[in-house]
Amino acid sequence: MGQSVPLVCQDWANTKAAYHFFSNDRVSEADILAGHFQSIRDRLPPPLKVSFLCCTTQPSLPISARNQKRSASPRA
Numbered sequence: 001m002g003q004s005v006p007l008v009c010q011d012w013a014n015t016k017a018a019y020h021f022f023s024n025d026r027v028s029e030a031d032i033l034a035g036h037f038q039s040i041r042d043r044l045p046p047p048l049k050v051s052f053l054c055c056t057t058q059p060s061l062p063i064s065a066r067n068q069k070r071s072a073s074p075r076a
Contacts, residue, residue: 009015021027 005018006012006015009018
């Protein structure tokens with residue numbers, strides 16, 4: 001990693017082939033890396049599914065009406 005193309009390719013034939021490949025307009029970086037990214041996705045565990053429960057219940061009576069209703073009830 002971080003080496004020059006001729007050093008990594010080790011001989012002139014491989015270096016020439018690498019430069020020829022790099023100059024090919026029909027091949028993009030995304031095409032080259034697509035297989036790599038797909039293999040990473042295949043190795044990852046499935047996404048975690050989390051459910052959140054939320055209480056959205058609202059009282060049907062205003063607070064003052066509830067207090068009056070509660071105080072008007074007989075105690076047992």
